Amino acid sequence: xxxxxxxxxxxxxxxxxxxEDAKKVIGKPLTLSEKILYSHLWKNDxxxxxxxxxxxxxxGPDRVTCQDATAQMALxxxxxxxxxxxxxxxxxxxxxxxLAQSGxxxxxKQANKVSSEVFDFLExxxxxYGIGFWKPGAGIIHQxxxxxxxxxxxMMIGTDSHTVNxxxxxxxxxxxxxxxxxxxxxxxxxxxxxPKLIGVHLKxxxxxxSSAKDVILKVAGILTVxxxxxxxxxxxxxxxxxxxxxGKGTICNMGAEVGAxxxxxxxxxxxxxxxxxxxxxxxxxxxxxxxxxxxxxPEVYSEPEEYFDQxxxxxxxxxxxxxxxxxxxxLATPVSEMKEKALKEKWPLDVDWGLIGSxxxxxxxxxxxxxxxxxxxxxxxxxxxxxxxxxxxxxxVRYTAERDGLIEIFEDLESKIFTNACGPCIGQWSREGEDNxxxxxxxxxxxxxxxxxxxxxxxxxxxxxxxxxxxAIALSGRLDFNPITDTLTNSENKEIKLDPPIGDELxxxxxxxxxxxxxxxxxxxxxxxxxVKEDSQRLQLxxxxxxxDGENISNARLLIKAHGKCTTDHISMAGPWLxxxxxxxxxxxxxxIGAVNAFNMKTNSVKNLVTGDYGPVPETQRFYKKNNIDTxxxxxxxxxxxxxxxxxxxxxxxxxxKVVIVKSFARIHETNLKKQGMLALTFDNESDxxxxxxxxxxxxxxxxxxxxxxxxSLEVVHNDGSKEIIKLNHTFNNQQIEWFKNGSALNLxxxxx
Ligand code: MIC
Ligand code: SF4
Numbered sequence: 001x002x003x004x005x006x007x008x009x010x011x012x013x014x015x016x017x018x019x020e021d022a023k024k025v026i027g028k029p030l031t032l033s034e035k036i037l038y039s040h041l042w043k044n045d046x047x048x049x050x051x052x053x054x055x056x057x058x059x060g061p062d063r064v065t066c067q068d069a070t071a072q073m074a075l076x077x078x079x080x081x082x083x084x085x086x087x088x089x090x091x092x093x094x095x096x097x098x099l100a101q102s103g104x105x106x107x108x109k110q111a112n113k114v115s116s117e118v119f120d121f122l123e124x125x126x127x128x129y130g131i132g133f134w135k136p137g138a139g140i141i142h143q144x145x146x147x148x149x150x151x152x153x154x155m156m157i158g159t160d161s162h163t164v165n166x167x168x169x170x171x172x173x174x175x176x177x178x179x180x181x182x183x184x185x186x187x188x189x190x191x192x193x194x195p196k197l198i199g200v201h202l203k204x205x206x207x208x209x210s211s212a213k214d215v216i217l218k219v220a221g222i223l224t225v226x227x228x229x230x231x232x233x234x235x236x237x238x239x240x241x242x243x244x245x246x247g248k249g250t251i252c253n254m255g256a257e258v259g260a261x262x263x264x265x266x267x268x269x270x271x272x273x274x275x276x277x278x279x280x281x282x283x284x285x286x287x288x289x290x291x292x293x294x295x296x297x298p299e300v301y302s303e304p305e306e307y308f309d310q311x312x313x314x315x316x317x318x319x320x321x322x323x324x325x326x327x328x329x330x331l332a333t334p335v336s337e338m339k340e341k342a343l344k345e346k347w348p349l350d351v352d353w354g355l356i357g358s359x360x361x362x363x364x365x366x367x368x369x370x371x372x373x374x375x376x377x378x379x380x381x382x383x384x385x386x387x388x389x390x391x392x393x394x395x396x397v398r399y400t401a402e403r404d405g406l407i408e409i410f411e412d413l414e415s416k417i418f419t420n421a422c423g424p425c426i427g428q429w430s431r432e433g434e435d436n437x438x439x440x441x442x443x444x445x446x447x448x449x450x451x452x453x454x455x456x457x458x459x460x461x462x463x464x465x466x467x468x469x470x471x472a473i474a475l476s477g478r479l480d481f482n483p484i485t486d487t488l489t490n491s492e493n494k495e496i497k498l499d500p501p502i503g504d505e506l507x508x509x510x511x512x513x514x515x516x517x518x519x520x521x522x523x524x525x526x527x528x529x530x531x532v533k534e535d536s537q538r539l540q541l542x543x544x545x546x547x548x549d550g551e552n553i554s555n556a557r558l559l560i561k562a563h564g565k566c567t568t569d570h571i572s573m574a575g576p577w578l579x580x581x582x583x584x585x586x587x588x589x590x591x592x593i594g595a596v597n598a599f600n601m602k603t604n605s606v607k608n609l610v611t612g613d614y615g616p617v618p619e620t621q622r623f624y625k626k627n628n629i630d631t632x633x634x635x636x637x638x639x640x641x642x643x644x645x646x647x648x649x650x651x652x653x654x655x656x657x658k659v660v661i662v663k664s665f666a667r668i669h670e671t672n673l674k675k676q677g678m679l680a681l682t683f684d685n686e687s688d689x690x691x692x693x694x695x696x697x698x699x700x701x702x703x704x705x706x707x708x709x710x711x712x713s714l715e716v717v718h719n720d721g722s723k724e725i726i727k728l729n730h731t732f733n734n735q736q737i738e739w740f741k742n743g744s745a746l747n748l749x750x751x752x753x
Contacts, residue, residue, distance in 0.1 A: 002280040003132075004089055007062055008151050009286050015039050015153060019293050021046040029297035031307055032266050033197055033232040036172040040155040042189035050194040052309065053230055056733050058189035063089045063149060063156045064181050067141040068122060069096035069426075069574070070159035072582030073646060074178030075125045076542050078185055081749050083129070084526060087187030091132040091149065092122050093141035096578055100389065100416070100423035101430040108137045108419050117538050118582055121530070123519065128528040129185075130521045138517025139394025139420040142166070142359035145173075146249050147278050147396055147511075152267040152287055152294045157184060161256040161644045161668060162359050162447065167264040168249025169271055170294055172232070174262045177646035177672035179745050186749060191735070195261045196231040198223075199308035201301075202239025204317030208500045209335075209484055211369070212247030213361060213445065213466035216254040217322035218314060221332025226638040228260030229667055231309070235265050236301045239316040244505040245274035246363035253360045254447045257329040259641065259666055266295030270505075277506040278396075321469050323479070325449045326441075326461035328565065335469065339480040347461050347479060353442040354474030355454075356467045357391030357418070358425040361445035364397050364511070369503030370467040371406045374413055376498055377475055381490045385477025386443075388415035391423045396513040404507060424454050427575025431455045443473045448642060450569045452594065456576075468501035539582040544750070545653055545677050547743040553658050556630040556698040557609045559621055561689075563598035567641045568669060570594035571648040581647065584654050591651040592617040592633070599694045607694055618655065625656035634692050635662035640669025649673040653744075659700075661714075661728060663689055674736045677744040679703075684711060684727035691726065695719040708734050 002008065015035075022038035023030055026049045030038070038046055042058035050057050064086070066074050071092045078086075097118065098111040112119065119136060126133040134144055141158070142165035150156070152170030156163065159181045166173035174192070184190045200219065206212070219233075233255050235248070243251070248265045255263035265271075267287060275284050287294060300307045321335045326347060333341050342349055356362070356370055367390075377384060390410055392398035398420050401407050407417060423429060425446045431454075439459040446454075449462035463479065472483040475498075481488075487495040532539045562570070573590050580587035593604040593616065600614070607613070608620045610627065624631050633652060639662035640648060649672035652660070659679040663686050673680040683689055699715040706712065714726045732740065739745040 002151070002283050003149055004063065005282050005286070007089065008154070008283060011062065011153065012286050012290050015290055015293055018044060018046060025049050029299040029307065031197055031234055031300050032294070032296045033172065033195070033234050033264055035293055036153055036155055037194070052194050053196045055194045056191055057194045058191055059155065061088065061155045061157050061184055061190055063154070064184050065141060065145055065149070065156060065158035065163060066090070066092050066181060067096055067160050068092065068094040068118065069578050069581045070178055070645060071122055072118060072539065073650070074159050074181045075122065076582065077178055077182045077746050078129065079125070079530065080542060080746060081182055081186045083186050085130040086185040088184055089132070090185055091134060092126050093134040093138065093144055094119055094122065094136040095140045095421045096426055096428065098136055098419045098421040098423065099428045099430055100391065100418040103416055104419045111136055115579070117536065121532065121539055121582065124528055125530055127521050128525040128530060130525060132521060133519040135517040135519060137395060137419055137421070139396070140359045140362060140422055142253065143362055143393030143397065146246070147394060151283050152271060157181060157190060159644055161642065162253050164255050164260070164262040165249045165253040165359055167252030167255070167262055168245055169274065170265060170267045172262055172264060175256060175644045175668055177644055177649070177668060177675060179646060179675035180671065182746065188749070192261070193230065196309045197307070198228065198231045198233045199304040199311045200233055200235045201304060201311060201313045202235055202237040203313065203315045204239055205242045206316045206319065209321045209469065210316070210319045211321070211466040211468060212243050212250045214319050214322050215314060215316070216251045217324045217332050217464065218319060219312065220254065220258050220324060220330040222312060223258040224330045225257060225328060225641055226259045226664065228255060228258035231260055233260045233263040234296070234308070235263065236296065239314070240265055241268050241270070243270060244365055245270045246365050249363070250360055254329070257447055259638065261667060267291060273506060277511060321466065323443065323463045323465045323469070325463035327449060327451050329448050329464055335482050336484065338482070342480050348439055348441040349479050350441065351386045351443050351473055351477055351479050352440050353389065354386045354470045355389045355424050355442065355444035355446070356470050357393070357423065358446035359393065360447040361467050362391060362393030362397065364400060364507055365503050365505050366445070366467040367392065367397065367401050367406050369501040370471040371409045372501045372503055373468050373471040373475070373498060374409045378412055380496045381492060382475055382488055382496060383491060384413045384475050386474040388413055388474045389418055389424060390415055391418045392420045395420050395516055396511050399513045400507050400511045403512060404509070426578065427453055427456060428578065429455055441479050443470050443479070445470050450567050450642065452573070453569055472498055537583060537586060538579060540584055540586070542584065544747050545743040547747065548741050550704065552703045553630050553700040556632050556658060557624060558692065558694060558696055558698070559624070559631040559633050559657055560592055560595055560606050560617055561598040561634040561692055561694070562595040562636060562639070563601065564596060564636055566595050566635050566639050568643040568645050568648040571640065572645055572651055584650055587647055588651040588654050589618045591621065591655055609695060621655040621657065630658045631656065632659040632661060632698055633657055634689065635660065636689065637663045638666050639664065641666040644668045646672040646676065649676045649678060653678050670731070674732065674739055675745040677740055677742070679740065681712065681728040681730050684729050688726045691716060691724065693718055706737060706740070708732060708737065
């Protein structure tokens with residue numbers, strides 16, 4: 001039986017009338033995204049058509065999901081909200097804190113030792129508040145959610161940007177910061193600017209070496225890392241129906257890499273097969289009567305230009321395999337063009353590692369397609385040239401893959417089978433024997449490839465591809481290997497051409513698992529006491545942030561003007577820093593250490609404007625805080641792209657930064673800043689970024705009149721005494737202005753108690 005089957009049945013029984021109401025209000029046929037959004041309005045108040053990209057709307061999601069690295073902060077905040085239990089079904093998944101080193105068994109044991117304090121905190125807090133808990137080793141949050149909780153027509157938020165993976169099962173699933181999750185867990189509405197809609201028409205069918213991953217690698221090349229911002233991407237067409245459910249998940253997953261609010265596919269037979277295979281035929285039965293509402297109205301897909309804000313067409317018949325990277329997931333190169341491009345760009349051609357896994361590509365189908373290439377190596381006496389590491393997506397996938405002999409195929413190639421967890425994808429990787437500065441290439445089936453992300457080495461060039469391409473490239477050891485045209489030489493000096501991958505969409509003999517790692521919370525957990533040791537280095541109870549003093553901010557200093565790409569990985573690095581995700585003061589020591597200072601092009605080296613010395617960003621900011629000097633941070637486009645981690649907003653807030661001014665924000669980060677009581681502003685005139693000088697003084701001259709829809713004016717006083725006024729825009733609505741005034745959204749929840 002499916003989790004939440006009663007919630008799902010109730011939703012389905014009410015969905016038809018809600019959608020009919022919405023249709024009347026909007027006056028035209030609906031996309032699937034609109035059907036789900038309108039049927040999840042807070043208090044089902046369907047009275048006006050919302051303006052896409054403009055109106056803030058309150059929603060009531062069906063479920064919340066959190067992973068260990070973000071759940072710590074989410075639960076520390078929830079503990080302050082004064083509630084007995086979570087108001088909607090919620091789960092916590094332990095997947096980010098397991099270092100990939102020796103192989104699953106040893107690594108899991110080690111993680112349980114090293115992070116026991118955090119895992120215990122998460123488990124006991126989950127039990128106390130009625131939250132389902134998935135133990136370390138149970139799997140990667142988004143695979144476990146797809147296998148157990150996602151359902152067509154549902155709406156979910158999750159404290160991880162790749163929550164969007166569940167769009168593969170027809171759900172509107174959106175990544176948020178912990179403070180947003182706390183709203184929903186506390187029984188309050190969840191606010192989102194009504195998204196724009198991008199339609200992607202998939203024509204034809206995948207063939208040969210092309211895979212679902214290549215669809216999104218291609219889309220990323222078209223839309224770039226910010227092209228999906230504020231939009232839902234809805235996929236449709238013959239090609240969409242031909243994809244497996246987990247393949248659809250891969251495509252939706254990486255929608256996060258183009259900044260999309262989420263991505264979605266309409267309910268179809270592939271989803272039915274997946275639900276049946278994962279033991280949820282009760283959902284299939286429940287969906288039977290409202291199938292037509294679990295996809296768009298037919299008019300929408302036959303004339304998409306009329307209903308979407310933008311339409312993209314991709315012909316799967318012609319789609320070729322891609323490698324995206326290095327350093328950004330939207331730098332798309334068809335495998336056939338890699339030879340030329342890699343030479344031109346001087347990318348290292350030898351590939352040291354191939355890594356298969358991550359929430360993007362760790363399904364049974366992914367492993368089976370990669371294994372179909374691996375098996376050819378053995379048959380043809382080919383030796384693998386790169387090292388190979390594999391993280392299965394869940395214990396259910398791993399157990400079934402082992403039963404079916406897939407794991408053995410990889411082991412024959414001397415690959416490392418790591419824990420069912422994020423591992424190298426989030427820098428939880430002890431890459432043995434590597435010099436931390438060597439220029440090198442790796443190829444992986446993950447979703448992001450920002451600098452230093454996997455192994456901390458800024459010179460590791462990481463390329464993103466499908467699991468089967470990763471396998472082929474690992475066999476050849478070459479970045480420019482094209483399995484469609486090239487051959488490999490075997491131990492008998494014979495030239496071998498690899499056959500295209502084949503795989504099983506779902507295990508022929510069904511899934512099985514012995515111990516899935518799930519811990520059901522008790523009916524009443526109120527007696528459970530949560531203890532956080534005073535001297536703990538891993539956990540720290542939160543102190544409320546101070547409310548705004550009602551004054552204009554004046555004589556503020558520049559902490560850093562970040563040059564170019566500044567992702568959440570640059571603002572709050574992961575890898576070894578993940579261990580401090582529950583301790584705000586400790587993790588603040590990584591604040592902005594990866595951002596490039598526009599004045600000296602160095603990382604973690606900024607001028608202290610009182611002493612004149614250059615020093616690390618966190619240390620300099622701690623100096624300003626101690627001396628009561630307000631500061632601002634300036635950034636470029638798509639500032640805060642990538643993760644949902646609210647630490648990237650909380651750390652500067654904790655350290656005393658007051659304002660972040662950028663050319664443009666990534667959606668989740670902008671909300672996270674607002675939630676934590678920061679001023680998140682954008683230059684009205686982009687080129688004003690260039691006017692900001694290292695020694696400037698900043699005066700906000702009309703902050704006392706801060707109000708919805710009205711820009712703010714910033715007086716910039718340059719070192720030579722000259723002054724100029726810069727216009728700054730914001731997207732704060734009245735409620736969000738209250739968050740700022742109260743010091744944070746959480747302070748406001750508490751004051752309502
Ligand atoms: C990531 O892929 O960057 C993460 C780690 O999963 C983050 C969440 C986090 O920072 O904990 C994400 O994608 O939101
Ligand atoms: Fe984990 Fe990587 Fe997925 Fe983030 S992208 S949830 S780190 S597997």
